[in-house]
Amino acid sequence: MPLHRVSVVFAFFSLCHILFSPHCDGGNILVYPVDGSHWINMKILLEELHARGHNITVIRVSSSVYIPEKSPIYTSITVEMKKDVEDFFDEFLEEQIKAHREGTSLITFFKLTKSLLSMIANGHSLWCDAMMEVFENPKLIKSLKESHYDLVLTDPGIAPGVVLAKYLKLPVVLNVRWITSGEGHFVLAPSPFSYIPVPGSGLTDKMDFIQRVKNLFFHGIIFFQETLLLQPIYGAMCDKYIEGGCNIVSLLQEADIWLFRSDFVFDFPRPTMPNAVYIGGFQCKPAQPLPADLEDFVQSAGEHGVIIMSLGTWVKKLPNDITDAIASVFAKMPQKVIWRHQGERPSTLGNNTLIVNWVPQKDLLGHPQIKAFVAHGGTNGVQEAIYHGVPVLGIPLFFDQFDNLLRLQERGGGKIILLGDINRDTFEESIKDILNNSSYKQNMQRLSRLHKDQPVTPMDKAIFWVEYVMRNKGAAHLRTDAYKMPWFSYLCLDVLLLLITTVSVAFLSVFAVLRFFCCRGKRNTKCKQN
Structure with a gap:
């Protein structure tokens, strides 16, 4: 193609890009x-x-x-x-x-x-x-x-x-x-x-x-x-x-x-x-491919799938007896486990559990092999679990976490276990309930569909x-x-006071007039009798 034609074509496409691209002035x-x-x-x-x-x-x-x-x-x-x-x-x-x-x-x-x-x-x-x-x-x-x-x-x-x-x-x-x-x-x-x-x-x-x-x-x-x-x-x-x-x-x-x-x-x-x-x-997006080593670990779980556990950005570790109890439960399960944990390595850790300092949480939650999410209940994690339709076992610690998990539990998508209640038996019962009761998964998938069903x-x-x-x-x-507005105006207490005063004055005025005429009538009657 001649050079001048290339220039014309380039100019045409540049003009189209300028005219039809969304306009945005950088703020x-x-x-x-x-x-x-x-x-x-x-x-x-x-x-x-x-x-x-x-x-x-x-x-x-x-x-x-x-x-x-x-x-x-x-x-x-x-x-x-x-x-x-x-x-x-x-x-x-x-x-x-x-x-x-x-x-x-x-x-x-x-x-x-x-x-x-x-x-x-x-x-x-x-x-x-x-x-x-x-x-x-x-x-x-x-x-x-x-x-x-x-x-x-x-x-x-x-x-x-x-x-x-x-x-x-x-x-x-x-x-x-x-x-x-x-x-x-x-x-x-x-x-x-x-x-x-x-x-x-x-x-x-x-x-x-x-x-x-x-x-x-x-x-x-x-x-x-x-x-x-x-x-x-x-x-x-x-x-x-x-x-x-x-x-x-x-x-x-x-x-x-x-x-x-x-x-x-x-x-x-x-x-x-x-x-x-x-x-x-x-902040939620479709899951991206996992790093190769993590993908291999997830795929090695086979039909049993994978459990993720992460307690957020600030919680590095739990008391040792609690982590030992959780690890011992995980060790007995057929699922593989990916656990974000930065404390002392649990003494009861099983071969099926991978301890990591950081997890690509959003990408893991979107992986089809993930069966459950053990989480602290932060807003980000809960919403990501809803987006990907993954049931949650919540361990709330502070701030909004209990309230977030309560909303999830109320909608049938998760379950709460308090930190003070965690031992081998209670944790095992709770995680098995999340895994084996299909209603948790179904409810989370329903919430996921509702969340994604919006025009923008x-x-x-x-x-x-x-x-x-x-x-x-x-x-x-x-x-x-x-x-x-002052608080009493916002609540219309000043209006209410005016209405009460007006009605009271009107009522007392009528009462005073009636009393005046009644008393006057009594005085006239006495005068006639005298």
Whole structure:
């Protein structure tokens, strides 16, 4: 072909590409993430945003475990933190495991609650101190202002990101399920305690009278956490750096879009709001081929299949007697086992069990040989199990894990065994129930079909709404201003008081008039008699 014709053809295809490819102006996004498993799904969202041409800056603490300083998809700003993140969580985990092993009693409950509230208060204090390092750095603040970011994308499990967004006067998109004081819906949408279970209560959306009392009690704990523990911590930062001060709950309610890492295949039905976008399972994709050595191990299981066990990013090990009990049960089973475990090698480990430091969890769950998933109940793992239709035996330890597994158990896709109840007999009975009772597999496959049966993928929804906020400089028209109302106005107590007063005055007026005429009539009668 002559050179000039090649040029014409190339120009034609280039023009077609320009005209018919989706248009995207690269935005400038400031990200304040949370470490651990929260970062795992935030990173997946950032990878997609980067692939679509957006410029990303991530604020991380110096002791971050999972958020690297250097990355091909973002530039980072590192701030100093007084304590190592991993040590902080290790100490908390040890306390939680010790309390769990004492059994289910009122004393254990108070120990677990005290430990959790103490950890939450200390954690938020540490992250707020780190954010103050940003505010106290004039050069960094100047750089942030001059970077002309289009929005702040943050995980409000730790809330300095929304304070920074308020300071920089930027729109906010939340990558959220949990906020500073529990589940995000409780500050976003009406949440009747009659059928909306409070996190930690261990309740479903079907409650009798006693359970509703329990639900209200757990809300009291959340209110205590929010009002007496966290508001003073964030309030001090707001009073110092935000003109007029601020309330952390109000800042969350001001967010333009809430990208909820949940959906109603997984969660209980409840009221919601126009700026809530449900992206549960957005990190899930069809399984990719396994590494050759792992594929060989999986295939060697034959018709019996494989069990996966992983307790998440923070849990490296369980007490030795528990791991020995679990290993001894696995050793007797015909299935092969892949166990992510970083502690001391169990003395009862069988030849059918492969101990690894890391597993390609999503790809393993999508393998047809996988029969069951022994998991801690983190949101990511539960949603990946739903996506691939794998039944779950859950061992919850802290945070949202019990609530997540409870939702799965309520839908017949999994079973919970508490850490304090684990021994050879209970674990063997539970794992065999998951493997031999076909209803678990059937229910998980049904949930998988429901999750995938939607017109737009969760990831595409997430990206659309992030870009929507950038295009429109926010989404104020989608959020209610109810949070600006005093609590008595929100509940219409002032209106109720007015109505009661009006009716009372009218009733008393009529009563006074009738009494006046009755008394006058009596006086006239006496006068006539006299």
